[in-house]
Amino acid sequence: MLSVGDRGTVTASAHTPGAPLRLVQISDTHLSRWDGPLRRNFTKLANYVNEVLRPDLIVHTGDVILSNPDADADYRAAVELLGQLSAPVRYLPGNHDVGEAYDDTWWGTTSERLARFRKYFGETPWLEWFGGVGLIGLDSQLLGNGLPEEHEQWRRLEDLAETVGTKSVMFFQHTSFWTGAMGSDGRPGCLAERDRERLLDIFGQARLLGTGNGDVHRYRKVWHDTAFELWGPSTAFLVHREEAAKLPAGLEQLGVVLYEFEHENVAATFQTTPGLEEVEVGAFPESRRVREEIRAAIRDFEAAV
Numbered sequence: 001m002l003s004v005g006d007r008g009t010v011t012a013s014a015h016t017p018g019a020p021l022r023l024v025q026i027s028d029t030h031l032s033r034w035d036g037p038l039r040r041n042f043t044k045l046a047n048y049v050n051e052v053l054r055p056d057l058i059v060h061t062g063d064v065i066l067s068n069p070d071a072d073a074d075y076r077a078a079v080e081l082l083g084q085l086s087a088p089v090r091y092l093p094g095n096h097d098v099g100e101a102y103d104d105t106w107w108g109t110t111s112e113r114l115a116r117f118r119k120y121f122g123e124t125p126w127l128e129w130f131g132g133v134g135l136i137g138l139d140s141q142l143l144g145n146g147l148p149e150e151h152e153q154w155r156r157l158e159d160l161a162e163t164v165g166t167k168s169v170m171f172f173q174h175t176s177f178w179t180g181a182m183g184s185d186g187r188p189g190c191l192a193e194r195d196r197e198r199l200l201d202i203f204g205q206a207r208l209l210g211t212g213n214g215d216v217h218r219y220r221k222v223w224h225d226t227a228f229e230l231w232g233p234s235t236a237f238l239v240h241r242e243e244a245a246k247l248p249a250g251l252e253q254l255g256v257v258l259y260e261f262e263h264e265n266v267a268a269t270f271q272t273t274p275g276l277e278e279v280e281v282g283a284f285p286e287s288r289r290v291r292e293e294i295r296a297a298i299r300d301f302e303a304a305v
């Protein structure tokens, strides 16, 4: 068995010689206190991950909770459901967990929302050694908002880059690294060029193997020179078919991603299990309930400003 050491390092000391290390990326679980297809889909996929994929590590690339970043009850429900996973899990926040770097809206990333996420799912950014590869988890929802937490993240990323040196790295974050995926709100849906260039510059000595993100609710793998950009699917629901038609080509399915690390090579495959309920955004009872909750929160926010 592999183990996660005191400093969060996955070691292969007792691993079958020659067998690849296995990492599963789950994303956009959108869990809540309300029963429905999203919770049922997660449980089916969690069983599949535990019993069939049997990873050494799981990375959750955000949108852990359904939709309202202020819903403590959803956070508590998500912690309980995610406890079904047998392997250790590293978390990153998505827009539905902590908001986005927008100005003066209810939907903005705030220190309070970041603190809530960190209380339940741990600090970011993080470094996890996986064999000889440094996995870097970063909070894409902080980039460009100017909060003290953003400056702290840049400082800590510089420290992590020094630790990694010239070794191989892979980045995980909620939003797409290179490819824009215009959302229904007309925003670009990938890292801003200045943030991407800054990150690549900070880790300029390292060898970037690839990046993994969630957010788009579809599986897609493309190459940028020698690094791959992999979009992980949602375990919960598909985007609306009219929005999906505007997105870059990808696999419109619920599932997870299995990465097999062998030395410096990474093989990634889409994985899923029978019996999932293939629902689109808005077409399940939980979304109607959370919409009411969000409408009320926006009314309170607007009355306060």
Ligand SMILES: [Fe+2]
Pocket (backbone or CB within 6 Å): 028, 030, 063, 094, 096, 215, 216, 217, 234
């Ligand atoms: Fe999502």
